[in-house]
Amino acid sequence: MLRQMGLVGDDGELDLNAIMQRMQQMQASGRMWGITPADQDPDAAWRTTMTSAKQATEAQGPDPELMPHEREAVIDAERLAQSWLNEFTAFDNPGLPARTITRSQWLDGTSAGWRSIVEPIIEGLGEALQRSSTEGAPEGMDFGAMMGPLMKTSASLMYRERLKRELTKVARDTLTGTEIGFNLFQGTGVVVVPSNIAQFTENLDADDTDLMLVLLLRESARQRLFHQVGWLSPQLLALMTHYAREITIDLDAIAERLSPENLQSMSMEDIARIGEEVQVSFFRPATTDVQMEILDRLGVLLALVEGWVDHVSGRAMEKWMPHAGRISEVLRRRRAAEGPVRSVLKELIGLDLSPRLVRDAENIWAAIEHDRGIEGRDEVWSHPDMVPNARHLEDPLSFTSDGESASDDLDEELRKLLDS
Structure with missing residues (x-):
């Protein structure tokens, strides 16, 4: 050829x-190898990705909106859940009305949030592929200028194709607006996806009303946290962006699989299989020590969010819904299972949130409340440097003792300053 x-x-x-x-x-x-000018326009490429995800979601089955009286029932239940939470958290109710949305509306509502998360990763992946592909170019050839834009656009197209499949799965699985741990909706209150809740409860031996109330209680707690802790969403995004800057790709390992010596003995099926493996390797790039540290920090922060939600909602249910413990356990098992909600971050950046880490986070929030009360527990969220770290999750008592030591040291320094 x-x-x-x-x-x-x-x-x-x-x-x-x-x-x-x-x-x-x-x-x-x-136009180069099927890549159009629209593919190289970030805005147009993103619209195409989200439109494809919506079409794939709609093709998998009906997604009806609720009747007006059903929506009113959800709004009333959310008000009840908010009134219960007032006793167990110092964070105020944002005061925004609850909403019921379809799967397609979930994709529309989270589009800007997803873009802020994944575009730094796409950019980092493209930059890494461009760097790797232009190293060792023949002397006298401006290989970077020739291949760089093509490599960046190719990486973007492959990642967006993967993203489209992941978003399609999550859109048909997520039950509430922030279940994945990120607040992707901007300027909105509690959001639930009734079609997915109905699908989830088909084979579940639980009262539908109780399940909806528990979901609303958990989502309301999470929304209060994101609304009151202004640094939380930017910090999560900053960690993702830092991770993206550290992406590297081992093209030598990929090239070795496709060397002429190997190709001569391969069938077309072998070549196709290796092609799929090559694409997977782009989404699971070689991780540096810095990336591993970032993923650990990101995992701890997401675990602290989920552990806080588990603790606060659990305290409210203990008083008002003591019979709902089984529903909470079902939701814990759902979170621990390899479902689309848990797998989306694992597939896109390699983050696997450990159920044990979330349990440890719940324990530390309980220990802090026992030591400092509800106000003192929620005050920990006032600054990112004040929240527990991985060491504290392993030993909750070390966090309270660290806090006492820091307070004593601060008092001593203030005393010296005043004396002088």
Whole structure:
């Protein structure tokens, strides 16, 4: 094929000059190997990704909206859940009305939030692929200028295709607006997806009204946390962006699988299988020590969020819904299972939130409340440097003792300052 295209010389070797000329012609035409100008426009590419995800979601089954009286019942239940929470958290109710949405509306509502999370990763992946592909280029060839934009756009297209499949699965699985641990809805209150809740309860031996109330209680607690703790969402996004900057890709390992010696003995099925493995390797790039540290910090912060929600909602249920313990356990098992909600961050960045870490986080919030009360517990969220770290999750008592030590040290320094 290369010979027919005039890219192989009479000696059987690739004619690099001919390749350069051909690629320049393709770039000038505005289309290169199936990549259109629209693919290189971030806004257009994102709209295409979300539209494809919505179409794939709609193709998998009906997604009806609730009747007006059903929506009113959800709004009333959310008000009840909010009144219960007032006793068990110092964070105020944002005062925004609850909403019931369809799966497609969930995709529309979270589109901007998803974009803020994944675009730094797409950019980091493209930059890493561009760097890796232009290293060791033949002398005298501006390989970076020739291949760089193509590699970045190719990485973006592959990642967006993967993202579309993941979002389609999550849209048909998520029960509430912030169940994945990120607040992707901006300026909104409690959000539930009734179609997914109905699907979840089909084979569940639990009262539908009780389940909805428990979900609303948990979602209301999470919304209060994100609404009151202004640094939380930006910190999560900053960690994701830092992770993206550290992406590296081992193209040597990929090239080794596709070396001419190996290709000669491969069938078309083998080549297709390796092609799939190559794409997977782009989404699971080689992790650096810095990336591992970032993922650990991100995992701890998400665990603290979920542990706080478990603790606060559990305290409210203990008083007002003592019979709902089984529902809470079902939701814990759901979170621990390899479902789409848990797997989306694992597939996109390799983050696997450990159920044990969430249990440890719940324990530490209980210990802090026991030591400092509800006001003191929620005050811990006032600054990112004040929240527990991984060491504290392993030993909750170490956090309260650290706090006492820090307070004593501060008092001593203030005393010296005043005396002088």
